[in-house]
Amino acid sequence: xxxxxxxxxxxxxxxxxxxxxxxxxxxxxLNAVYSFNKSIRVRxxxxxxxxxxxxxxxTVMSTMNTLFEKGxxxxxxxxxxxxxxxxxxxxxxxxxIERSAVKQIMDSLLKNFGETVTSYLVDLDTSxxxxxxxxx
Amino acid sequence: MQTPIDVIMWxxxxxxxxxxxxSAGTLIMTHVLLKLFKVGEPRTRSLFYSLTLLAPLVVYAVxxxxxxxxxxxxxxxxxxxLGMTLTRxxxxxxxxxxxxxxxxxxxxxxxxxxVSYLFGAEIVTRCRGIMEVTEEDEPRLYRLVEKTAKRxxxxxxxxxxxxxxxxxxxxxxHGRATMVVFSSGLISTxxxxxxxxxxxxxxxxxxxxxxxxxxxISSLKVVSFFNPASYLSASMLARERExxxxxxxxxxxxxxxxxKKALVKIAQAPLTPRRAILPDLMSGLxxxxxxxxxxxxxxxHPSIDTRLSRIGGERAKSGxxxxxxxxxxxVLLGSLALGFNLIEPTNLMKMFFxxxxxxxxxxxxxxxxxxxxxxxxxxxxxxxxxxxxPGSLTIIRIS
Numbered sequence: 195x196x197x198x199x200x201x202x203x204x205x206x207x208x209x210x211x212x213x214x215x216x217x218x219x220x221x222x223x224l225n226a227v228y229s230f231n232k233s234i235r236v237r238x239x240x241x242x243x244x245x246x247x248x249x250x251x252x253t254v255m256s257t258m259n260t261l262f263e264k265g266x267x268x269x270x271x272x273x274x275x276x277x278x279x280x281x282x283x284x285x286x287x288x289x290x291i292e293r294s295a296v297k298q299i300m301d302s303l304l305k306n307f308g309e310t311v312t313s314y315l316v317d318l319d320t321s322x323x324x325x326x327x328x329x330x
Numbered sequence: 331m332q333t334p335i336d337v338i339m340w341x342x343x344x345x346x347x348x349x350x351x352x353s354a355g356t357l358i359m360t361h362v363l364l365k366l367f368k369v370g371e372p373r374t375r376s377l378f379y380s381l382t383l384l385a386p387l388v389v390y391a392v393x394x395x396x397x398x399x400x401x402x403x404x405x406x407x408x409x410x411x412l413g414m415t416l417t418r419x420x421x422x423x424x425x426x427x428x429x430x431x432x433x434x435x436x437x438x439x440x441x442x443x444x445v446s447y448l449f450g451a452e453i454v455t456r457c458r459g460i461m462e463v464t465e466e467d468e469p470r471l472y473r474l475v476e477k478t479a480k481r482x483x484x485x486x487x488x489x490x491x492x493x494x495x496x497x498x499x500x501x502x503x504h505g506r507a508t509m510v511v512f513s514s515g516l517i518s519t520x521x522x523x524x525x526x527x528x529x530x531x532x533x534x535x536x537x538x539x540x541x542x543x544x545x546x547i548s549s550l551k552v553v554s555f556f557n558p559a560s561y562l563s564a565s566m567l568a569r570e571r572e573x574x575x576x577x578x579x580x581x582x583x584x585x586x587x588x589x590k591k592a593l594v595k596i597a598q599a600p601l602t603p604r605r606a607i608l609p610d611l612m613s614g615l616x617x618x619x620x621x622x623x624x625x626x627x628x629x630x631h632p633s634i635d636t637r638l639s640r641i642g643g644e645r646a647k648s649g650x651x652x653x654x655x656x657x658x659x660x661v662l663l664g665s666l667a668l669g670f671n672l673i674e675p676t677n678l679m680k681m682f683f684x685x686x687x688x689x690x691x692x693x694x695x696x697x698x699x700x701x702x703x704x705x706x707x708x709x710x711x712x713x714x715x716x717x718x719x720p721g722s723l724t725i726i727r728i729s
Contacts, residue, residue: 235493236493236514237459237461237493240461244467248466249467250463250467250468250469250470251461251463251467251468251491251514252468252470252471252491252514252517255514255517255518256518259518271495274459274493275457275458275459275493276457276458276459276460276492276493276494276513277458277492277493277494277495277496277498277513278494278495278496279493279494279495279514280493280495
């Protein structure tokens with residue numbers, strides 16, 4: 195696996211947006227991290243998320259830890275207020291995560307159900323072309 | 331220019347040497363007596379150690395520190411051309427540098443006490459980035475603390491979190507504002523049993539009234555900031571309070587093994603913070619119990635091995651304990667009263683200076699040096715005569 199690759203542990207059919215490939219909590223935390231555009235502390239994410247929903251600091255902390263372990267966030271130790279603490283920043287952009295996840299899922303689908311996937315994609319392509327012709 | 335003699339004189343100006351000697355004496359006596367009588371009870375031991383910090387106040391009650399001190403009375407003798415002698419006594423004030431130290435200590439000590447009661451918790455909250463969490467925010471942690479508080483029979487305190495990765499827990503504030511603070515590092519390092527044991531330790535501090543005791547002790551430490559004995563006794567006292575909190579906490583929750591494991595984990599945490607000096611000093615003044623400062627030398631916390639060996643151990647308790655304490659108190663007070671006589675200002679002066687009838691005071695050990703008269707009576711200037719520099723000794727030989 196090259197750097198910057200993200201392998202989703204699963205795919206949720208009913209999930210919305212990033213929630214389909216990450217846990218719902220992870221997706222929320224990640225969205226909050228993206229909204230900052232800088233390196234941030236757990237506390238900042240916690241305070242932002244707390245405004246929108248009921249959440250525990252320790253939950254945010256462990257979720258960010260999970261995202262780090264998954265290779266989506268990167269972190270380093272700094273000497274901040276109150277001692278040593280982590281600051282996090284996104285290692286992958288949203289599109290990188292999406293592309294990487296789609297690649298992994300499609301690879302897996304092709305490997306397991308290659309023919310079905312190919313015929314489905316062909317069907318999809320033809321029906322799309324048909325639609326486009328109708329529109330045009 | 332200040333001569334070495336001036337420096338010795340400052341050091342001997344009351345109440346400075348009295349403070350140093352009395353508190354050092356108290357500390358040594360206390361330590362020896364507690365060892366001799368084998369007093370193991372941390373509460374008693376901590377109270378005995380507090381005597382060292384009270385000693386300066388006793389001295390100040392007897393010898394009030396002042397900015398100015400009336401200088402040594404000196405005599406100038408003049409002989410008029412007609413053979414009449416004229417004696418003039420001079421007394422003048424000079425700056426009492428060591429007295430200023432004592433006054434500064436008293437002022438800052440009082441300020442520290444006031445600040446620790448009024449804004450201590452707030453200062454620590456700001457400096458360490460503590461966020462308060464409610465039952466809604468952290469239900470698991472809250473219930474753990476609530477359960478432990480019930481066992482120890484104290485009111486459930488407020489709960490705070492810091493982002494610090496170093497496992498640490500401490501207590502701030504008093505009364506309703508009492509807050510037990512856990513670091514993120516502690517929560518992620520310990521399991522819930524160990525966390526409960528640490529919470530019990532911190533809550534035991536609340537039960538033992540350590541905020542009030544330590545607020546007074548740390549302001550007394552500021553009062554005699556120039557005195558090494560006060561730092562030593564304060565850290566010995568704090569150590570005893572830690573033993574006491576370990577004991578009370580683990581007895582109430584029966585989590586002595588979990589506490590031991592937690593302490594080992596805390597001590598083995600790989601991170602050693604590079605200290606941010608100013609906020610650390612500021613907040614350190616008002617944080618009296620920190621479980622995370624286990625490893626640092628010269629901290630109030632006892633070494634981990636000593637501590638582990640004490641937790642859950644049976645303390646020798648005999649009926650004679652009360653008599654033992656009374657005997658120690660009597661011996662201590664008696665010897666201190668005798669000692670107080672020795673450190674009386676003129677006695678101290680006599681230890682360093684001897685009075686030569688012809689030349690006034692001379693520093694002991696230097697009496698072999700020849701003294702040349704500064705001024706002979708017939709050279710004396712008519713009034714108004716030049717006053718000598720404050721603090722100096724005028725030596726006049728009348729021949």
